[in-house]
Structure formats: C-alpha cells, structure tokens
Amino acid sequence: MLRNEQTALRDHVLNIASSLFYAHGIRAVGVDLIVAEAGVAKTSLYRHFRTKDDLVAAFLTCEDEQFWQTWQEVADRNADDAWAELNAHLEWIGSRLARPNYRGCPQINAVAEFSDPKHPARQIAATHKAEMRRRLKTIAVRLNSDRPDELAGQLALLINGAFVSAGMLAPDEAIPLLQNAARLLRAGHTS
Amino acid sequence: MLRNEQTALRDHVLNIASSLFYAHGIRAVGVDLIVAEAGVAKTSLYRHFRTKDDLVAAFLTCEDEQFWQTWQEVADRNADDAWAELNAHLEWIGSRLARPNYRGCPQINAVAEFSDPKHPARQIAATHKAEMRRRLKTIAVRLNSDRPDELAGQLALLINGAFVSAGMLAPDEAIPLLQNAARLLRAGHTS
DNA sequence: GCACCGATACAGAACTGTCTGTTTCCATCT
DNA sequence: AGATGGAAACAGACAGTTCTGTATCGGTGC
The missing domain is CATH 1.10.357.10 (Tetracycline Repressor, domain 2)
Structure with missing residues (x-):
C-alpha cells in the first residue's frame, strides 16, 4: 500500500513532467513548473528523482x-x-x-x-x-x-x-x- | 568607415553567437557566454540586437x-x-x-x-x-x-x-x- | 510512532537586460 | 597644428527573475 502510493506519486510526477517536456521542450520547463502543475512539493520530486x-x-x-x-x-x-x-x-x-x-x-x-x-x-x-x-x-x-x-x-x-x-x-x-x-x-x- | 566598423562588430557577434548556438543549443547559450567568447561588451551586443x-x-x-x-x-x-x-x-x-x-x-x-x-x-x-x-x-x-x-x-x-x-x-x-x-x-x- | 507528504524558505548560480563611467578615435573647427 | 565634440567601444556593477537543489517544519495516515 505504501509502496503503491509511492509509485503512484512517482508516476504522477513523471506523467506531468513528460507532458510539459514534450509540449514546451525540456530546457524550457523548470522543476518549479513541474511541481506546481503536479500539485506536489519539490521535496517529493527530489525524493523520487535524484536530479532533473x-x-x-x-x-x-x-x-x-x-x-x-x-x-x-x-x-x-x-x-x-x-x-x-x-x-x-x-x-x-x-x-x-x-x-x-x-x-x-x-x-x-x-x-x-x-x-x-x-x-x-x-x-x-x-x-x-x-x-x-x-x-x-x-x-x-x-x-x-x-x-x-x-x-x-x-x-x-x-x-x-x-x-x-x-x-x-x-x-x-x-x-x-x-x-x-x-x-x-x-x-x-x-x- | 564608421558604418563598416559597426557592421563588422555586428557580424563578429553574430558569428560567435551562431557557432555557440549551433554547437550547444540556443537555450543552452546565454548572452554572458556570447559576449565573453566574442570579447565584446554586453552593451555592444544589445546595441545591434534588441533582444536575444x-x-x-x-x-x-x-x-x-x-x-x-x-x-x-x-x-x-x-x-x-x-x-x-x-x-x-x-x-x-x-x-x-x-x-x-x-x-x-x-x-x-x-x-x-x-x-x-x-x-x-x-x-x-x-x-x-x-x-x-x-x-x-x-x-x-x-x-x-x-x-x-x-x-x-x-x-x-x-x-x-x-x-x-x-x-x-x-x-x-x-x-x-x-x-x-x-x-x-x-x-x-x-x- | 514513523514514514511520507505538502508548504515554504533558502542558497547559490545563471539568466536577460539596464545603467554608469571611462577610454579611444576620428571628424571638424579654429 | 591643436583643441573640441561626438560616436562607439570596454568594463563592470546592478536589478529582477528564474533555475536547480537543499533544509526545515508541521500535518496525516497506517
């Protein structure tokens, strides 16, 4: 269950980031925008992905x-x-x-x-x-x-x-x- | 004569910028790097090009x-x-x-x-x-x-x-x- | 109680673009 | 010939934003 929520959040962040990266370009999208669109904390992003x-x-x-x-x-x-x-x-x-x-x-x-x-x-x-x-x-x-x-x-x-x-x-x-x-x-x- | 020097500097900046843009990508190259590589002042760049x-x-x-x-x-x-x-x-x-x-x-x-x-x-x-x-x-x-x-x-x-x-x-x-x-x-x- | 999450502030760097001085150089005027 | 003025360049500080990444604190659900 915990494991599911963890991966669910990871996948959610990845899905939002993927949409933004594809739509606007990778360099054009900062992590601030990703976390804002995903509705998660920046800490959560960096818990699942070591770097951008x-x-x-x-x-x-x-x-x-x-x-x-x-x-x-x-x-x-x-x-x-x-x-x-x-x-x-x-x-x-x-x-x-x-x-x-x-x-x-x-x-x-x-x-x-x-x-x-x-x-x-x-x-x-x-x-x-x-x-x-x-x-x-x-x-x-x-x-x-x-x-x-x-x-x-x-x-x-x-x-x-x-x-x-x-x-x-x-x-x-x-x-x-x-x-x-x-x-x-x-x-x-x-x- | 004055006109020639103006366009010469403009072309110089454009040539340096072009090399950097092509080699590393446009978003990856900032104007600070361009003026440093071109050996000109940032003011000179913005005299010939209104924006990046x-x-x-x-x-x-x-x-x-x-x-x-x-x-x-x-x-x-x-x-x-x-x-x-x-x-x-x-x-x-x-x-x-x-x-x-x-x-x-x-x-x-x-x-x-x-x-x-x-x-x-x-x-x-x-x-x-x-x-x-x-x-x-x-x-x-x-x-x-x-x-x-x-x-x-x-x-x-x-x-x-x-x-x-x-x-x-x-x-x-x-x-x-x-x-x-x-x-x-x-x-x-x-x- | 503990692992996870959100919120937020923050550090340090890089970004675009502006601004202030100073220097150089050439054309023009006396 | 020498003085003067203006254009253009350099140097560098600066403002304001954005960037990546970290740290802290409080809440919440198991």
Whole structure:
C-alpha cells in the first residue's frame, strides 16, 4: 500500500513532467513548473528523482517503451505479412503527425537540446534510433530485400524525416506519402 | 568607415553567437557566454540586437541564406540536368552529416527548442522548410514526375530524415543511401 | 510512532537586460 | 597644428527573475 502510493506519486510526477517536456521542450520547463502543475512539493520530486536529468532520462525511457509497445502491438497483428506490417507501422506513425499537440519525436528533440554525447538523454535517444533501424531491418529481410540494411536505413530516414516535417505536410498527406515511398523503395530492393 | 566598423562588430557577434548556438543549443547559450567568447561588451551586443530572440532570428536567417547560397551554386553547376542536380544536392547534404562537429539542421533544432508557433525562430524555420519543398518540386517537374509535389515531399522527408539521423548512419553511408533512394523514388514516379 | 507528504524558505548560480563611467578615435573647427 | 565634440567601444556593477537543489517544519495516515 505504501509502496503503491509511492509509485503512484512517482508516476504522477513523471506523467506531468513528460507532458510539459514534450509540449514546451525540456530546457524550457523548470522543476518549479513541474511541481506546481503536479500539485506536489519539490521535496517529493527530489525524493523520487535524484536530479532533473534523472527525470529527463525517465521521461525518454518511458516514451521509448511506449513507442515499442505500440510498435509491437501492430507487429503482432500483422505477424504473417511483413509488407502489411510495414504499412501498418507507417500508418500509425503518419497519423501521429496530425495529432493536435504533435511536437515531433521526443528522442529527436532531446538530441537537439542536449549537445553532450555523454548526456543520458543522448544515449537513450541513440539506443532508440538504433533499435528502430534494427526492427526495420528484420522487416526488410522478411521482404526479401537485396540489401536489407540499406532498405532499413532508407525507411528509417523516411520515418525520422516525417517526425520533423509535420509542419511541412498537409494533415492527410503523410500516410500516403510514406506508404507510396515505401512501396517504391521496396520494389527497387527486390529484383 | 564608421558604418563598416559597426557592421563588422555586428557580424563578429553574430558569428560567435551562431557557432555557440549551433554547437550547444540556443537555450543552452546565454548572452554572458556570447559576449565573453566574442570579447565584446554586453552593451555592444544589445546595441545591434534588441533582444536575444532578435539575435536568434538573425542566426537562423543567416543559416538559411548560407544554405540556399550553397544550394544555388550547386544548382547553377547542373542547370542543364535536373537529375544530376538532385544527386549533387544529396551529395553535399549527405557529406555534411560526416563533418566533425555536425549537430543537425539549425532550423529543425530550433523547432525542437521553441514550442510557440509565433516565435520568430519557428517562422523562419517553417519558411525554410517550405522553400526546400518548393525547390525540390521544381526539380521533380523537370524530372517529368507524375506527381511532382509528392515526389518533392518524399525527397524532403529523406533529406530532413538524414539531418536528424547522422548518429544512426555510418560516415560513408548517407550519400549512397540518399542517392539510391532518390533513384528508386524517381523511377516509380516516371512511368 | 514513523514514514511520507505538502508548504515554504533558502542558497547559490545563471539568466536577460539596464545603467554608469571611462577610454579611444576620428571628424571638424579654429 | 591643436583643441573640441561626438560616436562607439570596454568594463563592470546592478536589478529582477528564474533555475536547480537543499533544509526545515508541521500535518496525516497506517
């Protein structure tokens, strides 16, 4: 019970901080704002997170896990058809760009905000992006690509490009743009 | 003469600030650091730039102009061949990712750092990205694309994706990855 | 009674932007 | 040629805020 309340408060602070970090940027959000929005004392925040950087790392780790959870659910629904799986991924990713408060990929944004390669945020982001390419490569292999690593890299560029190009695309444009591009890239990779 | 010294000092401050903004992020760099690195008085900075945001806007505008200047030089060298021009663009853009202190596209990074759509940095970045798609579309038209606007969008996704994916790519991987992708996309767009 | 929480004050640093002096230098006037 | 005035720069203190992180104290529920 105590344990539950403890983790409940920790999760509450993390959820509020995550929303603020994503909406306004990590450096733009101070701990004073976080505790005010969460309605908790600053002491409580620092009881569960040793520093702000620890809170940032927890935010990015959480986003990473949620992303792969969604990915996995879509993958499981298309376990028998790699091509259908890829298109399904492009669909839910593309649909995110049209969400009202969309503000890019948290990992990419974190890399833009923190320049030190040793910063935990950078390392979590790097792992996240490497994992994305790894998963795309397994799909490319199942698609019988001639050079699956290259196809995976190209698909990753498209996806990362979509993440940072929402402001350049019309609301309903992203999904067909991505899916058509994937179709053409795949066609060129299976001779 | 007086006029020259004024603009020389303004440019000096802007150059130092630009280097620091790009290397460490805009919010991470304070005006105290800028004036210390530039070796000028804070009063001098505020004589030429009304606020820090004005300095940030000047930074992004300058980066924008330099980017299109390089683009235009490459375009002029390939005025007779749109396909050669596109590949030349992908080459110099891809080669940037391998530069030692590469830290992404300044415009994309600025969008990650500032959440307010009305912030001058966001507007300069939005204009920059719209201009990129516009120029790519003129190339797509010259390539006889069936849907030049879509091809331009796909190429823009690839390029923006490359900007934010340098950490995911091997040093010599970006250029062939981009050029092969462009080849396949183009082939699918000219039936 | 004890562990947790909220509230609050605080320390120390960094931030943007202002203000006051002093120095330098060049153009102009005598 | 030498004096004068004005523009621009430097140096540095300063105000007011915000930032991260700590310390203290009182309340509350198990």
